[in-house]
Amino acid sequence: MKLIKAIIRPEKLSDVLKALYQADVEGVTVNRVQGHGGETEGVETYRGTTVKMGLTDKIMLDIGVSDSFVEVTVNAILNSARTGGVGDGKVFVFPIESVYRIRTGEKDERAVTPITEETNQTAI
Amino acid sequence: MINTGKLAGWAARLVLPGLVLLLAPELVEAQDAIDSGDTAWMLTSTALVLLMTAGLAFFYGGLVPSKNVLNTMMMSFVAFGVAGVLWAVAGYSIAFGGDGQYFGDLSMALLNGVGTEASGTIPHILFMGFQGTFAIITAALISGAVVGRMKFGGYIAFIAIWGLVVYAPVVHWVWSGGWLAGMGALDFAGGTVVHVNAGAAALAAAIVLKPRQDYGVRAMLPHNVPFVLLGAGLLWFGWFGFNGGSALAADGLGATGAVTTMFAPGATVVVWALLDHFTTGKTTAVGLATAIVVGLVAITPASGFVTPIFAIAIGAIAAFPSYYFIKWRTSSSLDDSLDVFGAHGIGGAVGAILTGVFAVEAIGGTAGLIEGNPGQVLTQVIAILGVLAYSFIATVVILKVIGAVSGGLRPAADLELRGMDGIAHGEEGYATGDGAVLILEDE
Numbered sequence: 001m002k003l004i005k006a007i008i009r010p011e012k013l014s015d016v017l018k019a020l021y022q023a024d025v026e027g028v029t030v031n032r033v034q035g036h037g038g039e040t041e042g043v044e045t046y047r048g049t050t051v052k053m054g055l056t057d058k059i060m061l062d063i064g065v066s067d068s069f070v071e072v073t074v075n076a077i078l079n080s081a082r083t084g085g086v087g088d089g090k091v092f093v094f095p096i097e098s099v100y101r102i103r104t105g106e107k108d109e110r111a112v113t114p115i116t117e118e119t120n121q122t123a124i
Numbered sequence: 125m126i127n128t129g130k131l132a133g134w135a136a137r138l139v140l141p142g143l144v145l146l147l148a149p150e151l152v153e154a155q156d157a158i159d160s161g162d163t164a165w166m167l168t169s170t171a172l173v174l175l176m177t178a179g180l181a182f183f184y185g186g187l188v189p190s191k192n193v194l195n196t197m198m199m200s201f202v203a204f205g206v207a208g209v210l211w212a213v214a215g216y217s218i219a220f221g222g223d224g225q226y227f228g229d230l231s232m233a234l235l236n237g238v239g240t241e242a243s244g245t246i247p248h249i250l251f252m253g254f255q256g257t258f259a260i261i262t263a264a265l266i267s268g269a270v271v272g273r274m275k276f277g278g279y280i281a282f283i284a285i286w287g288l289v290v291y292a293p294v295v296h297w298v299w300s301g302g303w304l305a306g307m308g309a310l311d312f313a314g315g316t317v318v319h320v321n322a323g324a325a326a327l328a329a330a331i332v333l334k335p336r337q338d339y340g341v342r343a344m345l346p347h348n349v350p351f352v353l354l355g356a357g358l359l360w361f362g363w364f365g366f367n368g369g370s371a372l373a374a375d376g377l378g379a380t381g382a383v384t385t386m387f388a389p390g391a392t393v394v395v396w397a398l399l400d401h402f403t404t405g406k407t408t409a410v411g412l413a414t415a416i417v418v419g420l421v422a423i424t425p426a427s428g429f430v431t432p433i434f435a436i437a438i439g440a441i442a443a444f445p446s447y448y449f450i451k452w453r454t455s456s457s458l459d460d461s462l463d464v465f466g467a468h469g470i471g472g473a474v475g476a477i478l479t480g481v482f483a484v485e486a487i488g489g490t491a492g493l494i495e496g497n498p499g500q501v502l503t504q505v506i507a508i509l510g511v512l513a514y515s516f517i518a519t520v521v522i523l524k525v526i527g528a529v530s531g532g533l534r535p536a537a538d539l540e541l542r543g544m545d546g547i548a549h550g551e552e553g554y555a556t557g558d559g560a561v562l563i564l565e566d567e
Binding site for chain 2: 009011014034036042043044045046049050051052053054055083085
């Protein structure tokens with residue numbers, strides 16, 4: 001199991017979510033964050049006060065996947081989030097010690113395996 | 125029973141002018157003198173209509189994603205400057221100077237000869253200012269069709285030229301003895317002049333600019349629905365000056381204009397809410413705000429020609445075509461982003477036609493279809509089509525020319541996706557200031 005943490009441009013979020021969905025990656029957590037990744041800093045002026053915006057709005061995704069899904073997920077993000085400009089973001093892959101699904105108590109691989117239609121029906 | 129008060133009134137009207145004529149010829153001028161009540165109401169109306177453009181900025185600003193909120197609101201606010209100044213420089217004269225069929229003249233350019241003398245019963249300068257507030261909001265209305273994707277400089281050039289080449293002449297056609305006035309077209313406060321005109325320009329602009337990069341790819345939801353409702357409320361408040369003030373007097377006609385403005389949008393809200401309910405199962409806030417605008421637009425041409433009950437009928441009927449057009453538009457490839465054509469073009473046309481249907485001779489001096497004058501409906505249709513065609517074609521030409529000389533109407537695709545606020549204005553609508561470093565000028 002791995003935890004994939006991706007930092008992307010806000011305007012690419014819809015594209016990335018679509019690519020993940022098409023790759024059958026259905027569990028994702030989205031955070032709105034600010035950061036700096038070497039991109040040119042925008043200059044803004046508010047009634048005479050000129051500032052250099054050191055931080056840029058970004059989106060951070062956290063995705064827990066089983067080992068067989070790591071490459072699929074990373075490629076989906078790389079291909080959908082890329083614009084070619086500085087500031088497209090990063091993808092980090094971390095090892096995970098253990099994962100639990102709260103609803104069922106399932107552990108590790110089973111906990112990051114998407115629920116099937118059948119189990120989904122019974123859950124409802 | 126003899127009503128002595130009425131008799132005395134008649135005596136005064138018949139006898140006194142004759143006496144005045146005999147005794148003091150220079151006092152005859154006083155017949156055309158400034159009335160303080162009328163002037164007070166028109167000063168108020170001018171401020172009310174000016175507030176509408178700020179209301180429109182909130183209405184439009186709330187409807188767009190937050191990355192474009194400033195650009196969208198600035199498109200309305202900059203009209204205060206550009207359209208307002210050009211109205212004084214030449215627009216007013218092109219609209220109200222001379223007696224040509226299609227254009228005024230430049231006899232009153234730079235407000236030459238426009239002073240505090242009486243124009244009707246109010247100072248000429250006030251009439252000019254009141255009309256200027258209409259020029260401002262008409263230009264700003266168009267911006268809803270092109271939000272989120274037009275270079276700001278190109279937009280300013282567009283509303284500057286459009287105000288002089290399209291808006292001012294159309295005012296002349298309808299309100300200053302032009303060809304549509306000659307035909308007897310009815311437009312009390314601007315259903316055709318303002319709303320069909322701006323709606324046609326918006327349709328043309330949306331087609332020329334092409335859809336936003338995001339359009340049809342991802343949902344672009346309103347970022348602040350309370351802003352949308354605030355804007356609709358301010359528009360309704362200001363519209364009392366728009367329609368009530370178009371009587372140019374604090375009299376029964378002004379009261380009719382104001383009261384029809386109060387009731388017609390109410391009927392639109394009721395019908396729209398029902399359509400919403402039967403279509404989606406819920407009554408939406410954005411839908412209700414849109415209904416207010418559609419109702420206000422529809423009653424505008426009729427506001428000084430119909431009774432409040434007919435106003436309710438007009439508001440109710442007007443909900444249907446706009447509702448279904450907007451529903452169709454959102455699923456089409458036409459990115460008239462904030463539905464300027466659906467609300468103003470169609471709402472204005474429906475209102476103008478219904479003016480020809482419901483006009484009451486005792487109120488505005490002209491009878492409509494229901495009082496046995498079916499020809500008025502045809503006249504209304506000709507006026508709508510004439511303004512629609514001229515505004516649409518002229519807008520396409522103006523935008524194509526601006527695009528050709530300024531290196532394109534739109535910014536680079538990747539910049540547009542990041543949002544217009546940063547690239548056009550160097551500001552953010554909701555900056556936190558986190559991580560911002562002060563740049564101090566070197567001594």
